Amino acid sequence: MITPNHIPAHLSPDVGPWPDELWSKELAGAARDVKTLLNAVQVHPQNLQYPADTSAKFQLLVPRGFIARMRKGDADDPLLKQVLPTLEERKASNEFTRDPLAETDPAQGFMKTPSLLQKYQGRVLLITTPGCAINCRYCFRREFPYTQHRPKGHQEALASIAADPSIDEVILSGGDPLLLSDKQLSQLLNAIESIPHIQRIRIHSRIPIVLPERITRGLMDALERCRCQMVLVAHTNHPQELNDATARALACLKHSQITLLNQSVLLRGINADVTTLAELSKKLFAQGVLPYYLHLTDHVAGTEHFFIGDDEAREIYAQLQRLLPGYLLPKLVREQPGQASKTLMY
Ligand SMILES: *Cc1c(COP(=O)(O)O)cnc(C)c1O
Ligand code: SF4
Numbered sequence: 001m002i003t004p005n006h007i008p009a010h011l012s013p014d015v016g017p018w019p020d021e022l023w024s025k026e027l028a029g030a031a032r033d034v035k036t037l038l039n040a041v042q043v044h045p046q047n048l049q050y051p052a053d054t055s056a057k058f059q060l061l062v063p064r065g066f067i068a069r070m071r072k073g074d075a076d077d078p079l080l081k082q083v084l085p086t087l088e089e090r091k092a093s094n095e096f097t098r099d100p101l102a103e104t105d106p107a108q109g110f111m112k113t114p115s116l117l118q119k120y121q122g123r124v125l126l127i128t129t130p131g132c133a134i135n136c137r138y139c140f141r142r143e144f145p146y147t148q149h150r151p152k153g154h155q156e157a158l159a160s161i162a163a164d165p166s167i168d169e170v171i172l173s174g175g176d177p178l179l180l181s182d183k184q185l186s187q188l189l190n191a192i193e194s195i196p197h198i199q200r201i202r203i204h205s206r207i208p209i210v211l212p213e214r215i216t217r218g219l220m221d222a223l224e225r226c227r228c229q230m231v232l233v234a235h236t237n238h239p240q241e242l243n244d245a246t247a248r249a250l251a252c253l254k255h256s257q258i259t260l261l262n263q264s265v266l267l268r269g270i271n272a273d274v275t276t277l278a279e280l281s282k283k284l285f286a287q288g289v290l291p292y293y294l295h296l297t298d299h300v301a302g303t304e305h306f307f308i309g310d311d312e313a314r315e316i317y318a319q320l321q322r323l324l325p326g327y328l329l330p331k332l333v334r335e336q337p338g339q340a341s342k343t344l345m346y
Contacts, residue, residue: 017220017252020182023213027133030063037084040067047075048086056085058142058302061135066210069240078238078270082136089137089302096307100299101140101337116157120341123169123202126157128177128188133211138267138306140298141175154188162195169200178207182218186225193227201228204263206235209242212249220256230258233292237264237271239279247287254288261292264330266313267306274319281328291330296345298335310334310345317346 031037034052037060038045045052062083070079103110103117110117117125135142161167170192180188192198207214223230232253236242254260262284266272271280281291294317297307308316317332333342 015248015251017215017217018213020216020218023211023216026063026065026211026213030061030133031067032059032061034060034085037062037067037080040064041070041074041077041080042072043075043077043080048084049075050086050088053085053087053089056089058085058137058139059135060085061132063133063211065212065245066134066241069243071240076269078276079240081270082138082237082267083134085137088305091302091304093301093304096299096301096304098301101335112160113156115154116160118167122167123171124161124167125171125173126154127174128154128172129175129179131179132174132176133179133207133214136206138265138297138300138303140300140303142300142302154191158191158195161192161198165197168197169202170198171202171204173204176205176207177203178205178211178214178219182216182222185219186222189222189226189228198228200231201226202231202233204233204235208232208234208249208253209236209246212245215249215252220252223253223258224256230256231261232258233261233263234289235264236262236280236284236289237267238276239283242283242287250287250289260289262289262330263293263295264291265295265297265306266308266316266332267297268308269306272308272312272316274316274323277316277320278323281324281330285328291328293342294330294332296332296334314346 031040034045034054038052060083066079066083070077074080099105102108103119110119112118112124115127117127119125132139161170172188177185189201192201234250236246250260264271264277264280271277277294284291296310296313297303299307313332321329331342332345334345336343
């Protein structure tokens with residue numbers, strides 16, 4: 001086969017997936033405290049604008065490969081700021097609460113079973129595992145009571161999906177569903193695809209970006225075997241997160257016939273400018289991924305310093321639209337309680 005010469009060598013599927021054993025070692029070697037992270041990125045604590053929080057309840061977790069993409073010695077690095085806990089998170093404000101969406105409030109009726117959430121018509125969200133391969137400081141699930149929703153198998157959730165023919169899509173979420181082993185994931189996919197009315201399975205995962213070594217032959221096999229159409233929504237906020245390793249991971253997934261989309265979160269001090277966002281869209285597309293959503297953050301306690309208001313967001317977005325072809329423009333959305341979908345903000 002002739003490889004068209006506009007495809008960079010690292011995008012060729014010939015480079016292929018990573019060996020099976022590597023990713024769990026990479027994850028075991030991830031930075032889990034402030035000192036290790038700051039040492040690795042060669043940032044002196046005194047150079048931080050806000051002091052690091054060495055006892056944050058939402059624990060620091062960053063794989064080494066992600067740290068390697070940070071600029072050494074730069075306290076203002078956009079990747080570092082996504083993962084370093086600082087005292088800014090302790091800002092208390094009435095407006096920013098632990099569970100602003102009240103997703104788990106039984107009175108709302110969103111929880112169909114302890115691990116199954118349905119807010120929107122036709123699609124359900126399955127909480128597969130509480131953990132992630134990275135802990136993002138802006139995460140809206142940082143206060144999510146996972147221990148109450150830790151699935152002991154998904155029998156109840158699967159039975160609920162099987163009983164409702166109006167559902168044609170299952171979203172695997174978490175946490176990060178790609179933290180499941182190949183075997184666990186295979187079993188789950190098998191169980192879902194055996195429900196006849198399910199057409200699509202969607203995986204929401206930051207792992208192809210933050211732990212690309214997770215993309216193994218075994219994972220590709222599990223995804224390729226599935227009867228349903230597969231969609232993976234990756235999560236990238238800044239063009240600097242994308243490198244040869246992410247290109248390789250995404251090329252493998254694409255080779256497995258998976259539709260690749262990306263969601264980003266609009267974050268003050270990280271990507272809330274038109275130049276960064278335009279570059280992100282173009283670089284994602286160069287790696288085979290289409291922009292899907294650009295989320296406005298919710299009022300989650302501890303994330304106020306990242307927050308961008310609606311008017312400012314709309315202004316950035318209007319500029320972005322002028323710079324990009326329509327297919328590279330993500331949809332600007334916010335999650336509003338009581339709505340039947342995400343709310344388009346433009
Ligand atoms: C965001 C979300 C979805 C997916 O919404 P899409 O607009 O289809 O991407 C589904 N369920 C829940 C609970 C969500 O929060
Ligand atoms: S990977 Fe996603 S779910 Fe996990 S901490 Fe980051 S934003 Fe939250």
